[in-house]
Amino acid sequence: MANPSVSTILEDLAAAGKAYDQAEPGAREALIDRSRALVAALEMPSEFIQRSFWAEPALSAIIRIAVDVKLFQLLRDAGEAGLSASALAAKTGVDVVLLQRLTRHLVAMYLISFHHGAFHGTPLSDQLAADNYQDSISFCYDTARPSFNHFPTFFQNTHYHSPPVGSLNGPFQSAHRTPLHFFDWLVAHPPNLPHFDSFMSAYRAGKANWCDRGFYPVADRLIAGFDTTNGDGVLLVDVGGGRGHDMTIFTQQHPTHPGRIILQDREPVIAALDASAAPTTSPRAFTAQAHDFFTPQPVAGARAYYLHSILHDWDDARATHILRNLVPALRRGYSRVLLNEIVVRDDRPTLAATSMDLMMLAHFAVRERSAAEWRAILAAAGLRVVQIYSYPGVAESLIEAELA
Numbered sequence: 573m574a575n576p577s578v579s580t581i582l583e584d585l586a587a588a589g590k591a592y593d594q595a596e597p598g599a600r601e602a603l604i605d606r607s608r609a610l611v612a613a614l615e616m617p618s619e620f621i622q623r624s625f626w627a628e629p630a631l632s633a634i635i636r637i638a639v640d641v642k643l644f645q646l647l648r649d650a651g652e653a654g655l656s657a658s659a660l661a662a663k664t665g666v667d668v669v670l671l672q673r674l675t676r677h678l679v680a681m682y683l684i685s686f687h688h689g690a691f692h693g694t695p696l697s698d699q700l701a702a703d704n705y706q707d708s709i710s711f712c713y714d715t716a717r718p719s720f721n722h723f724p725t726f727f728q729n730t731h732y733h734s735p736p737v738g739s740l741n742g743p744f745q746s747a748h749r750t751p752l753h754f755f756d757w758l759v760a761h762p763p764n765l766p767h768f769d770s771f772m773s774a775y776r777a778g779k780a781n782w783c784d785r786g787f788y789p790v791a792d793r794l795i796a797g798f799d800t801t802n803g804d805g806v807l808l809v810d811v812g813g814g815r816g817h818d819m820t821i822f823t824q825q826h827p828t829h830p831g832r833i834i835l836q837d838r839e840p841v842i843a844a845l846d847a848s849a850a851p852t853t854s855p856r857a858f859t860a861q862a863h864d865f866f867t868p869q870p871v872a873g874a875r876a877y878y879l880h881s882i883l884h885d886w887d888d889a890r891a892t893h894i895l896r897n898l899v900p901a902l903r904r905g906y907s908r909v910l911l912n913e914i915v916v917r918d919d920r921p922t923l924a925a926t927s928m929d930l931m932m933l934a935h936f937a938v939r940e941r942s943a944a945e946w947r948a949i950l951a952a953a954g955l956r957v958v959q960i961y962s963y964p965g966v967a968e969s970l971i972e973a974e975l976a
């Protein structure tokens with residue numbers, strides 16, 4: 573990719589702005605991408621270092637404090653009146669001098685605003701006040717950031733070699749001084765498991781979903797042809813589905829879908845889900861089942877087995893093992909395997925794909941895969957790709973596969 577001139581980027585921005593006004597899919601993401609390109613083209617080295625290495629680390633540290641003292645919730649609840657520095661100091665318990673210094677930086681970074689003598693939330697900070705984003709901030713700061721901070725030391729020690737694929741001696745283990753796999757460490761170190769589960773439920777929120785119109789043709793590929801002769805038939809099994817956020821969205825998008833929906837995850841995740849269900853809440857649109865995906869799939873003959881961001885956590889051998897555990901459950905010519913995963917492209921890497929690839933390197937010593945690599949691990953399990961569906965502005969694609 574050649575370095576674009578400022579005037580070229582401005583032309584791109586204008587075009588993306590027009591597309592945004594027309595509500596074209598992907599236009600908002602293109603505007604953000606081009607805005608980043610504009611900053612990169614304009615910044616001098618001193619400004620780049622100031623932003624990347626002081627302003628942004630300070631911003632994320634202050635936001636982590638904001639979680640502890642519920643700053644965004646207080647500003648959201650104050651509404652248009654906002655809160656003066658002394659009122660905010662009294663409510664958060666942060667001394668007023670420190671509070672003013674921290675919040676001033678949040679204003680400078682456009683996260684909150686200050687006018688008429690009071691601090692105010694912005695649409696962004698008001699949304700960040702929601703529990704799932706607050707937990708996501710804690711996960712990213714407490715768990716992920718130390719792993720990234722540890723990259724230089726870790727790779728100096730490996731003489732700049734990748735850790736062995738899937739190794740239990742990667743940047744995460746080194747940063748957190750643990751021999752445990754990431755998923756076991758989350759369980760062993762409360763409250764990191766609920767923080768991670770919230771992060772998974774929230775990090776793509778607002779993006780187009782695989783089951784939205786124009787992405788994967790659910791009506792044609794899943795609902796048409798669903799076997800209604802078995803009154804108890806299963807439409808979808810969400811394997812490693814976390815708290816079931818994808819299945820909740822699916823049932824909202826397709827409320828008249830036939831068949832049952834089953835959510836599977838590890839026992840601690842399902843137990844936490846059951847424990848959090850208030851007795852008064854309406855019944856879930858899916859059944860939750862504890863299942864270890866390294867063991868054979870217990871639900872046979874479903875229309876589809878859906879794995880979202882599952883195989884990217886594992887090296888090829890273990891990813892193939894997970895797929896092979898599905899194979900005996902698949903009905904030939906009927907059952908589909910749906911992988912919702914990033915498909916890496918060298919020609920046009922996106923920030924969403926590269927940052928997730930580095931998240932995988934940091935925490936699992938694995939990688940995001942190209943289309944050829946996806947085809948290879950599916951083939952190793954006796955499956956074949958039917959089609960890969962993508963959507964503008966969405967990092968992940970829907971890979972539909974079936975028995976080879």
Ligand SMILES: C[S@@+](CC[C@H](N)C(=O)[O-])C[C@H]1O[C@@H](n2cnc3c(N)ncnc32)[C@H](O)[C@@H]1O
Pocket residue numbers: 755772773811812813814815836837838841863864865866879880881882885
């Ligand atoms: C990256 S998260 C993806 C969650 C969800 N599918 C999504 O995309 O939001 C990986 C999920 O795999 C689950 N998991 C990890 N090991 C598992 C195992 N052996 N059996 C079943 N689920 C497992 C985790 O608990 C977690 O919910």
